[in-house]
Amino acid sequence: SSGINAEYGGMGTNNHHLSKMTNDRIQSALEERKRAVYTRQHETWALPIYGNFSEREKLMQGYRQFLKSQMEEKSWRKRQEFSTSLHSSRKSWEDTQQAIAADHEAEIIKRKNQRLFRDENKKMMEEQAALRRTHHVTEREQERRLIKLDPINWSRTLR
16 A cells, blocks of 8 residues: 555655655766766767757757756755755754753642642741740740749739
């Protein structure tokens, strides 16, 4: 089924492999054309200006083919550069998103720890306040008992 998808331009699993094969074919075809143009230019001798129409047309056709191959090669390079830059920008975006998510998680943990610290401090302060109250109450009761038992306070005017 992946062969069918690749045949009809679908998003199969072999798309990357197929595009690489296509790019390799284009590159090898371009190199072969360059060699042919070079061979034709350096192994044949012609007078393009003074030749007959068919010879001039043949030479101009060679130039056109060479220019087309240059344009195709440039287009292929641009596609490769775009693909590379797209990949690097996607990677950068994903790294940024991961960093943002990690920072968010760290902030959540920090706030949770701060709330826990606050709650524990509040509990400790309430316990200390309760201890002070009970200590104050027991101290008053102790003083009252002592005043009752004090021989100076026989008239019980001091309480």
